[in-house]
Amino acid sequence: MWALLLMSIYAAYLGLQVQRTRNAQGEQKKELVKGRYNVRHYQIGSILLALMVIGSVGGMAVTYINNGKLFVGPHLLAGLGMTSLIALSASLSPYMQKGANWARATHILLNFVLLGLFAWQAITGVQIVQRIISNA
Known part of the structure; x- marks a missing residue:
């Protein structure tokens, strides 16, 4: 989970570079385009x-297999929210490719909310793992 969080931060960095490339002009734009930030x-x-x-x-699935039930709590609800947010964010790609600024702004907003939820999710995940280990 922590590796995915770091990968998410890297994706955010690349997204900011895409935005910089889009807004740049002249030689600076030529240099930024070489980074292929949009593709990455x-x-x-x-x-x-x-x-x-x-x-x-x-x-x-693992929680259900091990316990015969899901524990409905903040960790599960945030995870489901994150899954929904990333799917919604990805679904905006065709609109962004056509130049829709509303889709770009929504994509950025969703991803920053997602990143915040993800950081919190990683912390609560460690707490859950610690509880499992202490009960073993």
């Missing part, structure tokens, strides 16, 4: 989408 952002985002969905479903 899209690729990392796709990997994050897949891993988050798999992680969310996998986490719930």
Whole structure:
């Protein structure tokens, strides 16, 4: 989970570089285009989408298999919210590719909320693992 959080921060960095590239002019734009930030952002985002969905479903499956139930609490609800947010954010890609600024702004907003939830999710996940270890 912590590796995914770091990957998410890297995706945010790449997204900011894409925005810088879009707003740059002249020589600066030529230099930024060489970084292929847009391609890397899209690729990392796709990997994050897949891993988050798999992680969310996998986490719930393992919890259910081990305990015969899901523990409805902040960690589960935040995880489900994160899964929904990343899917919604990714679904805006076709609109952003066509130049829709509303989609870009929504994508950025969703991803910053997602990043905040993810940081909190990682911390509560460590607490859950510590509880499991202490009960073993």
